[in-house]
Amino acid sequence: MGKLVLYGMDPSPPVRTVLLVLNELQLPYEYKVVNLLERDNHNDEYRKLNPQGTVPTLVDDGHAITDSHAIIAYLASKYGKNDSLYPKDLVKRSIVDQRLYYDTGVIFERALRGTTKPIIFANQTVVPKSQIEIIANVYETVNGFLKDHSYVAGDHLTLADLSLIPAISSLQVYLDIDAVKYPNLLAWFKRAEKLPYYEKANGKGLQQFFDIVKSKNIKIEE
Ligand SMILES: N[C@@H](CCC(=O)N[C@@H](CS)C(=O)NCC(=O)O)C(=O)O
Known part of the structure; x- marks a missing residue:
């Protein structure tokens, strides 16, 4: 088996997705921290590895x-x-892939990054109502994925769950999962929190993400 090296930082949801999968597969890996707040992702060495300058790599x-x-x-x-x-x-x-593409384009990019980037990198303190509506729409959609199943792509854990757990958990800094409106989603999230490696792979970085966002004293637009 080759040597695996993960570049990233714990608050980043897509990095936490990779951590969840590495832990689920019980793979040994080396972890190299790339601090986005220090712009480590824009140095020449990292750009050679990932010209896009994103984590994870x-x-x-x-x-x-x-x-x-x-x-x-x-x-x-x-x-x-x-x-x-x-x-x-x-x-x-195809069901797993649909969830992965939905995560890429909508949950992470539109809902989470669309809300978070202006707060962290442009000092915006008011979260627009339109972003909260996008997040609510994501909750409703994923709640629907879970209508007849315990996991987002069927009746057992797949990459789709491990991909969605970090983004959905992070969105809760902006909008709680309402138990009445989204009962399937809430039950799924509680199930995810019971994964044996949850705390190490997602919980720790999630707390750091919450701390960064909350330190900006954000308000939700009325
Ligand atoms: N679709 C990508 C998204 C990666 C991404 O945007 N990561 C963010 C951190 S959460 C990042 O590196 N942002 C720095 C930048 O875009 O310059 C993935 O799933 O890996």
């Missing part, structure tokens, strides 16, 4: 992979003992 025996979704699909396909995290069956895989 995973290096497996000299091969650099960027984007958490590409990374976790690679890890599960290469190192999974079976295909339960990322099914080979094309119909089942």
